Amino acid sequence: MVEENPRLSGISSVDMLSEQFNVLSMEQVFVTDPRFAERHRRHGLDRWFKIYFESEADELTVAQMYSELPEIEVAERVYQRYxxxxxxxxxxxxxxxxxxxxxxxxxxxxxxxxxxxxxxxxxxxxxxxxxxxxxxxxxxxxxxxxxxxxxxxxxxxxxxxxxxxxxxxxxxxxxxxxxxxxxxxxxxxxxxxxxxxxxxxxxxxxxxxxxxxxxxxxxxxxxxxxxxxxxxxxxxxxxxxxxxxxxxxxxxxxxxxxxxx
Incomplete structure (x- = not known):
């Protein structure tokens, strides 16, 4: 993620798709306690991001398009639980x-x-x-x-x-x-x-x-x-x-x- 612009990842293919869907921000899913930073990196927790967008596109379609990028290992919609x-x-x-x-x-x-x-x-x-x-x-x-x-x-x-x-x-x-x-x-x-x-x-x-x-x-x-x-x-x-x-x-x-x- 580019620190001065929370909408960008620094990966061109990802950022082009983010522009298409009018992404508002990308946030890391896991806040890292400094005591456990190395453990988190070892298990790849620093690679998880949540994307917020205001496009009217279907969330499943958006997730599918991100998942098709070679730089993205997995992408899925966040379901609400009640x-x-x-x-x-x-x-x-x-x-x-x-x-x-x-x-x-x-x-x-x-x-x-x-x-x-x-x-x-x-x-x-x-x-x-x-x-x-x-x-x-x-x-x-x-x-x-x-x-x-x-x-x-x-x-x-x-x-x-x-x-x-x-x-x-x-x-x-x-x-x-x-x-x-x-x-x-x-x-x-x-x-x-x-x-x-x-x-x-x-x-x-x-x-x-x-x-x-x-x-x-x-x-x-x-x-x-x-x-x-x-x-x-x-x-x-x-x-x-x-x-x-x-x-x-x-x-x-x-x-x-x-x-x-």
């Missing part, structure tokens, strides 16, 4: 004292909400082996998280070296990849819901229990928040690299809609 989106009691002893745990039929379905008994993930026996470890970081790619939620506040990942040096200024608990800022506060509740299913503190006498939410002795897995659904959607590719660079070993992507890539 998320989809009263306490009961059981006559049995539950593992934890979280008041809404009996409502979580997907853990242990006895037909308590009118569903099919046994249609669940059979979680309770698994809790005999593990209720989640703080050594595990789970990245949730969604609409953000309620940073003050009492059932989640102990499960928030804490960045040991937050930006700006790493390219993400103020990324204490994660990053807003949709708006490229540190505001990860959930305004939709879907991300908070998903994070709670994973890591809501179990056995604390409030709310629900997470699959890996720890126990009475302490919290379970840590939740790293990657907000990609905000007033605009985006930043999905960068969110995966950020998670891997910062220790996340699991990525939860609870999305719906769109078509195949």
């Amino acid at each position: 998320h989809m989106g009263e306490a009961l009691s059981l006559d049995e002893i539950l593992n934890f004292n979280d008041p809404l745990l009996p409502q979580q039929w997907h853990y242990n379905n006895t037909g308590q909400t009118g569903g099919t008994p046994g249609a669940d993930i059979n979680l309770f026996p698994a809790w005999n082996f593990s209720t989640g470890s703080q050594d595990v970081i789970v990245k949730v790619v969604d609409s953000g998280i309620d940073l003050q939620h009492p059932d989640l506040i102990e499960s928030l990942w804490q960045n040991p070296v937050p930006g700006p040096e790493n390219g993400f200024d103020g990324d204490i608990h994660g990053w807003n990849f949709a708006n490229n800022n540190s505001n990860i506060q959930d305004t939709n509740d879907h991300g908070t819901h998903v994070s709670g299913t994973i890591a809501a503190r179990s056995g604390n006498g409030i709310g629900v229990a997470g699959v890996a939410g720890g126990n009475e002795a302490g919290p379970g897995v840590q939740i790293m928040t990657a907000r990609t659904f905000a007033n605009t959607n985006g930043g999905f590719p960068q969110s995966f690299v950020y998670g891997a660079d910062n220790g996340a070993v699991i990525s939860n992507n609870s999305w719906g809609g769109g078509g195949a890539s």
